Amino acid sequence: MLKYVLKRLSAAIVSMFIVITVVFLLMRLMPVEGYFGGRADSMTEENKQRILENMGLLDPWYEQLLNFYNDLIHLDFGRSVTLQPNTPVVKILGKKLPYSVGFGLGAIAISLVLGCSLGVLMARRQRGFWDKIGTGYIVFINAVPPIVYYLMIQISVTAATPLPMLFNERKPLSFVLPLICMALGPTANYAMWIRRYMVDELNRDYIKLARAKGMPNNKIMVRHVMRNAFIPLAQYLPSTILFTISGSIYVEALFSIPGMGGLLINAIQKQDNPLVQAVVLMYAVMGVFGLLLGDIAMAICDPRISLSRKGGSR
Amino acid sequence: MENNVVLSVRDLVVQFTLRGQVLTAIRGASLDLYKGESLAIVGESGSGKSVFTKSFMGMLDKNGSIKSGEILYDGMDLAKFKTEADWLKIRGHRIAMVFQDPMTALSPLVTVGRQIAETLELHQGLRGRAAKEKAIEILRDVGITNPERRYKQYPHEFSGGMRQRVVIAIAVACNPEILICDEPTTALDVTIQAQILDLLRDLQKRYGLTVIYITHDLGVVASVSDRIAVMYAGDIVEIGRSDEIFYDPRHPYTWALLSSLPQLGERGEDLFAIAGTPPNLFRPIKGDAFAPRNPYALKVDFQYRPPYFDVSPTHKARTWLLDPRAPKVERPKNLDRIREMGGFIHE
Ligand SMILES: Nc1ncnc2c1ncn2[C@@H]1O[C@H](COP(=O)(O)OP(=O)(O)OP(=O)(O)O)[C@@H](O)[C@H]1O
């Protein structure tokens, strides 16, 4: 187990290192105008050179790379140039991240509970009442663009109830709608996966044996079916969680939540190179980290992995 | 053999619905199972051996059901059982089952010991330490060395033969009266097969079990069973003590089955194979189901289904050849060699 985790961890660190380097190299390909804060036209060539010089961008590339690593270790991502001129990037992210993480975690919690329950209900009686309802819901969520039902919910619910339309930090009631909107999609996905994996498990021989030894259906569901069905989910869970907490563009825009959602697009549009770099790095690291956590989660759930040599390759 | 019937099946009919069509898998089969005996059910693939025994435990697939007939056990008619609660009184508790494929029969995420212990909790009311100790004892009983350590291991750490021992341990942990072994050794290699059969024989004595073996390996049958039931197209066509079936078979299907024993083959010749194919169970069957493949078939075989004719008090067969009016037919000569070869039947 420990060996497996260490192996995964070192692999993750190596890929993190590669990702960071690639991001660095890609950023060197961006037009340098991204460092002048939109005043490039009015600046003299001398001024531009001085700014680049100050940022260390004229050093040889290997020195730049070393500096880059060094800054990263000290969590120094530079300062924003256009979006919020001269504010440290860390500060900008630090302000926005809590909103996205908060809503993301809330939505994940809701959708895990609802999605898994729905999936279990669906699997218990195939083609039964819940299965039909759930299938309809899943089809709807996957067929209709999210922005459509987000808008529908925002408009109709606020018209029918006193729930506020826009996010307001001091009114907890205003959290309700964004949370619901964000939870809808993942709920459908979790329900779909749980149902599918459980139906797979239900037809296995060991379920027959459990029945033959006189175990009641409810116990079989909890002890054997759900447990086995959860394994394939465990691998993807961390990634989906990280993805959700990195902010929802639509929901945050619709309810004007000052989160991370539109940050990357904004930063690119405004040519704010340091900010772009930081956000891209963050997403990349989250991706690697999500996979790592998924592998570890699966190893915790599945005793077959910790012992087999090439366990991670499944 | 004491005349003590534990389970009595009367005219059982089991049907499946498949894409709107009805398949009759068991066509009015009857069987008396005696306490403490070991009965083998033999017959070719698809003859209904598994379906027949699954119906004793309410383990039929969802599209199947008992259409008519009775399964009498301990004053109850199991054929009338509908709800899960009904069956929970029987499953494991009174009748337990060992399946064919030990590689997939155990839950991969639960330790072997737990899977036995949870069975003990269900049926013997043991909890915690008591359940664990008993489970270790049973593991030792089924021939697993170092059971304390093995208790904590997962199924993937066991070999196929070892896993089958665990599956058997689970069945034994139920403390059942009847144990159904559905091809318990088919998935195992030959040396392991013999060990598992030894184990089952041993456990039968030790726990006073009544055992039903399902197999199409007549060699296996001979070594473990007191009686043999021969199944064809969803019916038991001949039943008798093992020696009666091997040395004095009466039904032409039994003749054909025995003729296909590799031991009877001549060196350099093809092994005997039964001509034709089993009947289509989607259609009603007229007369004797084996008639179209039977070289000894009489006219009446195509018209009327034969009743059982008694050969001895313990031996009966469903064939018109046993009717006093039937012409005298000799069974194939090579079957006499079974007796000469001897050593086929235990004790
Ligand atoms: N769920 C089902 N739906 C439809 N038909 C079924 C179903 N289960 C079994 N049958 C049919 O019932 C008949 C008897 O099947 P069964 O599995 O009892 O045969 P068997 O004698 O055990 O064969 P084998 O030696 O291959 O295990 C077969 O014709 C089979 O196709």
Ligand SMILES: [Mg+2]
């Ligand atoms: Mg079978």
